[in-house]
Amino acid sequence: MSFARIYIYSGPAMGLLFVFINAIQSTGAALPALILSVSRQGIIYLPVLFLFRNIFDSARMLAAAQPITDYLSTALAIILFVFTYRKYFPKSAELQPD
Numbered sequence: 499m500s501f502a503r504i505y506i507y508s509g510p511a512m513g514l515l516f517v518f519i520n521a522i523q524s525t526g527a528a529l530p531a532l533i534l535s536v537s538r539q540g541i542i543y544l545p546v547l548f549l550f551r552n553i554f555d556s557a558r559m560l561a562a563a564q565p566i567t568d569y570l571s572t573a574l575a576i577i578l579f580v581f582t583y584r585k586y587f588p589k590s591a592e593l594q595p596d
Contacts, residue, residue, distance in 0.1 A: 508568035518575035530578040543567040
């Protein structure tokens with residue numbers, strides 16, 4: 499039961515992560531969307547898992563690697579969304595008079 503509580507900590511971050519993945523996919527930016535989809539279970543998770551294994555010596559902290567990964571993936575999603583938004587919606591298009 500304690501492991502389930504650890505995984506619940508990342509619930510809000512997961513919601514944001516999926517919203518940003520869908521927003522990036524809707525712009526047609528396939529590579530950033532792919533990076534985000536793979537980051538949660540691969541690109542970010544594996545290094546965090548190995549780092550936690552070397553630093554901590556408990557199963558509880560190994561379980562905490564998943565919520566940490568979810569928050570880091572959400573931060574990456576926000577950064578990639580900002581770059582994608584700026585690419586597809588430049589300032590010059592917003593400032594044109596009618």
